Amino acid sequence: EVQLVESGGGLVKPGESLTLSCAASGFTFSSYSMNWVRQAPGKGLEWVSSISGSRDHIYYADSVRGRFTISRDNAKKSLFLQMNSLRVEDSSVYYCARNYDVFFNGMDVWGQGTTVTVSS
Amino acid sequence: QSALTQPASVSGSPGQSITISCTGTSSDVGGYKYVSWYQQRPGKAPKLMIFEVSYRPSGVSNRFSGSKSGNTASLTISGLQTEDEADYYCSSYTSSSIVLFGGGTRLTVL
Numbered sequence: 001e002v003q004l005v006e007s008g009g010g011l012v013k014p015g016e017s018l019t020l021s022c023a024a025s026g027f028t029f030s031s032y033s034m035n036w037v038r039q040a041p042g043k044g045l046e047w048v049s050s051i052s053g054s055r056d057h058i059y060y061a062d063s064v065r066g067r068f069t070i071s072r073d074n075a076k077k078s079l080f081l082q083m084n085s086l087r088v089e090d091s092s093v094y095y096c097a098r099n100y101d102v103f104f105n106g107m108d109v110w111g112q113g114t115t116v117t118v119s120s
Numbered sequence: 121q122s123a124l125t126q127p128a129s130v131s132g133s134p135g136q137s138i139t140i141s142c143t144g145t146s147s148d149v150g151g152y153k154y155v156s157w158y159q160q161r162p163g164k165a166p167k168l169m170i171f172e173v174s175y176r177p178s179g180v181s182n183r184f185s186g187s188k189s190g191n192t193a194s195l196t197i198s199g200l201q202t203e204d205e206a207d208y209y210c211s212s213y214t215s216s217s218i219v220l221f222g223g224g225t226r227l228t229v230l
Binding site: 035037044045046047050059060061062095097100104105106107108110111112113 | 121123154156158160165166167168170171172177209211213217218219220221222223224
């Protein structure tokens with residue numbers, strides 16, 4: 001079964017750091033570009049970052065560029081999001097998602113999400 | 121960049137057809153074929169319904185169809201069913217090499 005499972009969410013204070021992980025199974029992880037997408041409580045979806053299968057192409061939303069770092073370990077079939085200098089407005093459910101075929105052409109597999117709460 | 125523009129809500133009766141619009145600019149929706157649509161039920165992860173403007177992934181009902189004209193993409197659901205009640209989001213690749221989502225549309229099946 002094709003599956004993505006996120007972990008690492010939690011409650012942190014503004015300015016602190018957190019690293020999210022996403023474990024993939026059921027498909028050839030290295031062959032797919034991957035994404036992080038977030039959703040604040042009661043709000044819409046917001047794309048955060050994408051990384052190619054070979055890690056040579058990485059993209060960020062303006063709202064997180066310079067604070068968040070996306071990475072992956074293909075041997076461990078894992079995707080990561082290092083989040084530094086967290087802000088209250090970063091509070092969201094964070095989903096990892098697989099790109100359908102080529103970069104940016106739809107996200108066909110999603111995890112269940114992990115919740116990040118930033119509050120003093 | 122601002123989110124793509126979607127109506128906040130649409131409604132329809134079982135068996136009817138509805139269309140949800142997604143308006144952007146020539147730098148996103150109008151300029152690229154990478155427009156997708158997602159369905160999200162409460163408390164669940166989004167589900168890909170349409171990719172590359174009009175293609176359905178395997179397993180998605182053919183009652184769902186997508187199209188694009190100029191800077192506006194559209195999702196049409198025909199033969200509405202109660203199970204279609206959900207939030208729907210469009211997304212597009214942009215000239216800034218980022219992905220934009222629409223604000224989302226709540227579909228109510230009356």
